[in-house]
Amino acid sequence: MPVFDLPPGLIVRCVILCVFLGAAAGSFLHCAAYRIARREPFAKGRSRCPECGHTLGVIDLIPLVSWLMLRGRCRRCGAKIPARYFLAELFFGALTAAALLRFGPTVLCLRNWLFLGCLFLLSMVDAEICEIPDGALLAAVLIWLAALPLLWGGAADALLHVAAGVAYGGGILLVSLITDRLLKKESLGGGDVKLLAVIGLYLGFMPALFALIFACILGLLQAFATKKTGGKQFPFGPALSAAAALMLFFGQPLADWYLGLFL
Ligand SMILES: [Zn+2]
Known part of the structure; x- marks a missing residue:
């Protein structure tokens, strides 16, 4: 595993970076799964609060941090944002770091990470509507x-x-x-x-x-x-x-x- 040949400080920084990048990807996948399960267009524009319709700004979209800072509530109307938003980010962030540690900074790592993204997306859709989207398989x-x-x-x-x-x-x-x-x-x-x-x-x-x-x-x-x-x-x-x-x-x-x- 080439990643372990790096100095420990650098490995820690790489892992933290991976957790945040993975959390951002997890947030995207969670949102995509939500829309696919509701037969909404995949790229429907910016995310909104489902309660008040407030378009989420940069400050609402920082992976992991926003949800924790806002204590799981919408900044505008205070509606509760389900914990699964945060958990999806945390889970995929952790998975991303695990992929880097397992496969190293390689093409194999990138390919497997993208595959894990497809699996995560189709699992969320399947869990909700008992249907595996063909797009994710393709x-x-x-x-x-x-x-x-x-x-x-x-x-x-x-x-x-x-x-x-x-x-x-x-x-x-x-x-x-x-x-x-x-x-x-x-x-x-x-x-x-x-x-x-x-x-x-x-x-x-x-x-x-x-x-x-x-x-x-x-x-x-x-x-x-x-x-x-x-x-x-x-x-x-x-x-x-x-x-x-x-x-x-x-x-x-x-x-x-x-x-x-x-x-
Ligand atoms: Zn709101």
Whole structure:
């Protein structure tokens, strides 16, 4: 990890910078998810207070700081701004710093960070309206393709990742079509199938398999916690995304360790 070769003072400054940059990105993603979930135009102009319509100025938009300074209230009308605004910024800020520490200041880091942004966005939308936006998946695929020449590990490696995407997407589609027939209801959404294909593309065969297993465990815990195991629709995107993010960070060491058990 090249980042740890830097002087400690510089690492701390880089991490703080990353937290703030990531928090700004998190704020943007949170706002975008809010608008997508309400079918509003993606770029509708400046953010406003949902209560009084006051256009937010620079002072209201400093990541993390504004929410804390205004104690979670609108500066004009005093309406409560939900904590999730702050939490989205904090979460993505922390994730950004973690990505820098894990991948170093590299193209891989930038690509994975953009992918994490897509996952965060689609998870927030899915959690709200049980629908994974195609735009976020398409963006993830385009980011993967754009970074491919810069992270070139040979044609065989690239093809393996594409094959993993096709295999997981196609495999799950087949399984879900069969279970739909047997249960006579929709088991997995089309968005989940496409998301799994994208996860296969990024992670490759082994880490994507781990991600799928982790996602199922998380999904079961989520179903248990929310008691939504009945006929109701159930967002699987957040669990899939969380598992994929975990594997993005730790998938390769985990796969190496697992394969090492048999050698
Ligand atoms: Zn207001």
